[in-house]
Amino acid sequence: xxxxxxxxxxxxxxxxxxQGATRAIPVSLYEAAAIDGAGPVRQFFTITLxxxxxxxxxxxxxMVIGGMTTFETILxxxxxxxxxxxxxxxxxxxxxxxxxxxxxxxxxIAVVLVVIATAIGIAITKWSGYDKMASTLEGV
Amino acid sequence: MVFxxxxxxIVLAPVYVLVLAAIQTQPNYNSQGPLSLPKAVTGANFSAxxxxxxxxxFLNTLIVTVAVVAIVVLLVPPLSYSIVRGRSVLSRGAFRVxxxxxxxxxxxxxxxxxxxxxxxxxxxxxxxIILPTAAFVFPVATLIMSGNxxxxxxxxxxAMALDGASSWRxxxxxxxxxxxxxxxxxxxxxxxxxxxxxxxxxxxxxSSSVRVYTLGLFNFETTYGINVPEISAAVILSIIPxxxxxxxxxxxxxxxLMGVGGR
Numbered sequence: 465x466x467x468x469x470x471x472x473x474x475x476x477x478x479x480x481x482x483q484g485a486t487r488a489i490p491v492s493l494y495e496a497a498a499i500d501g502a503g504p505v506r507q508f509f510t511i512t513l514x515x516x517x518x519x520x521x522x523x524x525x526x527m528v529i530g531g532m533t534t535f536e537t538i539l540x541x542x543x544x545x546x547x548x549x550x551x552x553x554x555x556x557x558x559x560x561x562x563x564x565x566x567x568x569x570x571x572x573i574a575v576v577l578v579v580i581a582t583a584i585g586i587a588i589t590k591w592s593g594y595d596k597m598a599s600t601l602e603g604v
Numbered sequence: 605m606v607f608x609x610x611x612x613x614i615v616l617a618p619v620y621v622l623v624l625a626a627i628q629t630q631p632n633y634n635s636q637g638p639l640s641l642p643k644a645v646t647g648a649n650f651s652a653x654x655x656x657x658x659x660x661x662f663l664n665t666l667i668v669t670v671a672v673v674a675i676v677v678l679l680v681p682p683l684s685y686s687i688v689r690g691r692s693v694l695s696r697g698a699f700r701v702x703x704x705x706x707x708x709x710x711x712x713x714x715x716x717x718x719x720x721x722x723x724x725x726x727x728x729x730x731x732x733i734i735l736p737t738a739a740f741v742f743p744v745a746t747l748i749m750s751g752n753x754x755x756x757x758x759x760x761x762x763a764m765a766l767d768g769a770s771s772w773r774x775x776x777x778x779x780x781x782x783x784x785x786x787x788x789x790x791x792x793x794x795x796x797x798x799x800x801x802x803x804x805x806x807x808x809x810x811s812s813s814v815r816v817y818t819l820g821l822f823n824f825e826t827t828y829g830i831n832v833p834e835i836s837a838a839v840i841l842s843i844i845p846x847x848x849x850x851x852x853x854x855x856x857x858x859x860x861l862m863g864v865g866g867r
Contacts, residue, residue, distance in 0.1 A: 472615065477793065481748060484785040488755060522751040525706070526744060533709035554709050574712040581707030586700055 466550060469537055474530070478523050485519040486512065521592050528588070529581050553577045626650070626836035649837035658838055660812075661820035665799060666845070668733050668816060672798035673791055675738040676745050680790060681783065684749035685775055689761075699750065706743035710736075714807055721808050732808040733816065737801050738794070745790040752786030753779060788853040795849045799842070817842050 489512065497507050513520075535554040542550045551559070553573060561570030627645045687699050717736055718727075726732045756779060764774045780787075802818040809815065815823075821838055824831075 475611075475615075477796075480789055480792065484752070484789050488752075488785060518751050518754060522747050525703070526747060529703075529706050533707070535709060535711050554711070557709075557712060574709075577709070577712070578704065578707045582700075582704045585703035585707060589699075589703070 466537060466541060469541065470531065470534065473537070474527070478527075481523060482516065482519060485516055489515045517592075521588065525585050525588050529585055532577065532581050532584075553580075622836050622839060625833050626840050628833055630831055630833050649833045650841070652834055653838045653841060656824065658817070658820055658841065661815055661817045662841070662845075664730075664814060665817040665842075667730060668737070668801070668805075669795050669798040671730070671734045672738045672741065673794050675734070676741055676790060676794040677787060680742065680745045680749050681780065681787060682775065684746055684753050684786075685779055687746070687750050688753045699746075702743045702746045705740075706747070710740050710803055714803065717804075718807055727808060728810045728814060730814055733801065733805050733814070734798075736804045736808070737798050741790075741794045741797050745794060748789055748793070749783065749786045752783055752789075756782050792850055792853045796846060799846050 493511050493515075494507055497511055502510070532552070533554050534552065535558055538550055538552060538555045539558065554577060557570050557573040557577065560566050560573060624641075626649055627647070629644070629646050629648060683698070686695050690696070721727045721732045726735075760778055760782075761774065764778050769777070800818060801816070802822070805814075805816045805819050806822070809819075817838075821835060821842075824835060824838065
């Protein structure tokens with residue numbers, strides 16, 4: 465259920481980003497593919513998706529890190545119940561700080577959250593080559 | 605296409621409930637379920653909302669949003685330009701620093717932020733809302749903008765260099781016009797974040813002269829509980845400006861990268 469609410473909330477923003485990126489793909493690529501005899505499905509998989517690679521990495525980073533730091537949705541909808549099954553790190557931090565009043569532990573949780581999330585972000589950018597600032601349009 | 609229509613229905617369902625609640629009076633609203641059609645339609649909720657002083661909160665939110673968007677649009681494109689094109693270690697490291705910024709949830713730093721604002725004697729001013737909101741929008745905006753700026757091919761930069769253009773001139777005449785789509789996206793995103801911002805105004809402001817719309821909604825209840833139709837009317841009034849921002853930005857978003865290199 466949390467997944468669905470998050471999806472409902474964030475899809476418009478990502479649609480916006482993807483739409484902007486898709487419009488930036490030069491039409492000449494599609495025309496060249498049509499001359500070579502590629503149908504729409506093949507064009508989608510071989511032109512659109514690779515050109516959108518950078519955008520996909522951007523939105524993947526945003527979604528992963530954003531998901532790790534969501535907090536208010538869990539607070540309103542489930543409060544971490546049933547049991548601990550919907551308690552994420554961010555919500556755990558809040559519950560330790562403001563419900564158990566253990567600020568030291570909450571601060572430690574916050575630091576761990578930041579370090580892990582940053583490490584994941586850097587790992588994604590390094591592993592996908594996003595770091596090299598290359599363009600998908602090189603050689604068009 | 606069918607999938608898009610189904611998604612549209614799912615997305616519009618809460619909006620439908622909201623509009624339905626806003627055009628009924630409270631006794632009518634309470635007597636039926638939220639999805640059923642209204643017995644009688646009234647505009648009284650909207651006038652009640654305006655009489656309760658929401659136009660003032662509207663103006664405050666407008667000031668905050670315009671300031672946040674201005675800061676973001678002035679500072680993020682040059683930042684992304686130097687991240688994408690810069691060769692020094694500082695430029696490459698800057699991208700990672702902003703990834704770090706992305707990882708920090710706003711709720712975690714709310715207590716230090718409160719102390720900071722109090723020590724700067726900025727508590728309960730507009731700056732107390734504008735500065736943290738803009739700062740937390742920066743990582744996302746940089747990510748979007750630098751992803752957008754990569755697609756400007758090196759041939760164009762070489763052409764500008766052949767003309768003897770300085771880095772600043774290259775930025776102004778080459779990069780900015782081509783990144784219009786990305787700038788429009790970050791304008792919409794930062795306007796939305798600033799408009800809907802609730803945590804920072806809640807913690808960092810107090811008096812009603814700087815109260816923003818979201819806080820106004822928060823305080824909008826009588827002694828008997830929450831008047832759902834009136835709150836729904838207030839929420840609908842708050843959607844309109846953001847919709848306008850999106851419609852204006854859409855033109856830039858649709859244009860994309862036109863005429864890249866004349867190919």
